[in-house]
Amino acid sequence: MKDIKEKIQESNSIIIAGHVNPDGDTVGAGLALLLGLEKKYPNKKIEFVLQDEVPKNISFLKGSNKIKNIKDIEKIDYDLAIFVDSATIERVGDVQKLIGDIFKINIDHHISNPKYGNINIVRDISSTSEIMYSLLKDLEIEISLEMGEAIYLGLVNDTGNFAHSNVTDKTFLVASQLMALGVNNNKIVNDFFKTKSYERMKVLGKALSEMVFVKEKKLMYFYLPYNELKGLNATKDDTEGVVEELINYSGSEVSLFLREEENGKIKGSLRSKHGADVNKIANIFGGGGHIKAAGFTTELSTEEIIKIVVENL
Numbered sequence: 001m002k003d004i005k006e007k008i009q010e011s012n013s014i015i016i017a018g019h020v021n022p023d024g025d026t027v028g029a030g031l032a033l034l035l036g037l038e039k040k041y042p043n044k045k046i047e048f049v050l051q052d053e054v055p056k057n058i059s060f061l062k063g064s065n066k067i068k069n070i071k072d073i074e075k076i077d078y079d080l081a082i083f084v085d086s087a088t089i090e091r092v093g094d095v096q097k098l099i100g101d102i103f104k105i106n107i108d109h110h111i112s113n114p115k116y117g118n119i120n121i122v123r124d125i126s127s128t129s130e131i132m133y134s135l136l137k138d139l140e141i142e143i144s145l146e147m148g149e150a151i152y153l154g155l156v157n158d159t160g161n162f163a164h165s166n167v168t169d170k171t172f173l174v175a176s177q178l179m180a181l182g183v184n185n186n187k188i189v190n191d192f193f194k195t196k197s198y199e200r201m202k203v204l205g206k207a208l209s210e211m212v213f214v215k216e217k218k219l220m221y222f223y224l225p226y227n228e229l230k231g232l233n234a235t236k237d238d239t240e241g242v243v244e245e246l247i248n249y250s251g252s253e254v255s256l257f258l259r260e261e262e263n264g265k266i267k268g269s270l271r272s273k274h275g276a277d278v279n280k281i282a283n284i285f286g287g288g289g290h291i292k293a294a295g296f297t298t299e300l301s302t303e304e305i306i307k308i309v310v311e312n313l
Ligand SMILES: [Mn+2]
Pocket: 025, 026, 085, 109, 127, 128, 158
């Protein structure tokens, strides 16, 4: 901790990097850190840069307009890079190009994280945002309401509104302390979850009517080809939450959502209800994540992917 503090103090320009297709956790943790560092060190240049746009149901967070998109940024030489919620360096996508070979602090909660930083705070807890809460306290940065809301959204995002197995008494303690700061739980949950677009509802409807159940393995899966996504006038953001919906069936133990990308590659997301380790399955395809939630991208065909998943369950 002392090292992190020293490193931040001696750096004049700092880049915070979050992962591609940003979710509430990477945005929440990165934004809380950005706002906290800006307040504590007003003379430093600090930027939070993402490759992709902040999704609409996250951009209500106050301060999120300060998050930079890579296309709006000119390359400068940063002294320090802080990665949030990124299981590998590659997870930040093109933001890597802004970073290069500088000192790296890696703050993450994915068990597959290979600890690529010069300093690593990798803990197997609910979210990077939960780590960020203690980190900011350790850095003696006072948590403002805006920072608290960002962290709270991160908790809600990665715990499925406090429903997943990664929730501990500590998670609730952090949530409770954030509410004591003035965070409005009901408003955040409504703003975050109950804001699905028409296209997203249609994608969900298609998934629920076309999903396939492999009874022997209690696997529920759904494949969405790129042309069908386009046919619904939908974008990849509109497929968020499909894999979680597939595991709601009482017979499912594992769910798999496959989505074809524009370049023909297949992106897979896996969820597990009880015992199955889907991180291990995602590893087969070069991906990873957590025991109960993992993902991968592959050039294999859907038939091959499904065969491999079924064989390994
Ligand atoms: Mn996360």
